[in-house]
Amino acid sequence: MRDMIPKLIKSPVEIFSDPAIIAVLSASLISPFIVPHINALIEQTPLKAHKSIGAFLMGALIFAFVAPLASGKGKGVILKSIILGIAGGFILTSVLPLYDQITKQENA
Numbered sequence: 001m002r003d004m005i006p007k008l009i010k011s012p013v014e015i016f017s018d019p020a021i022i023a024v025l026s027a028s029l030i031s032p033f034i035v036p037h038i039n040a041l042i043e044q045t046p047l048k049a050h051k052s053i054g055a056f057l058m059g060a061l062i063f064a065f066v067a068p069l070a071s072g073k074g075k076g077v078i079l080k081s082i083i084l085g086i087a088g089g090f091i092l093t094s095v096l097p098l099y100d101q102i103t104k105q106e107n108a
Helices: 006-017 019-042 053-071 075-108
Strands: none
Touching: 006 019, 019 053, 053 075
């Protein structure tokens, strides 16, 4: 039992230092503050009529540039994980209207 207590204390700390967990938290907690500002920039492009496509492209661009850099361990992994989480927020934003239509059709 004594050996389990240090593991129970250490495990949550390790969980919150994992890049994947940081990215998910970023998508949930930080992305809602960033996405509207970038969506405002998308409004000034030809994609303004297709907001979902614009959000998807923005997320895909961020993933394309940051994902190769985020592998491994190092000083910048946390920042890269946060940026990937924001990109995931864009992807989620682009998929939600489609998901909403599908679920409405199935429930009707």
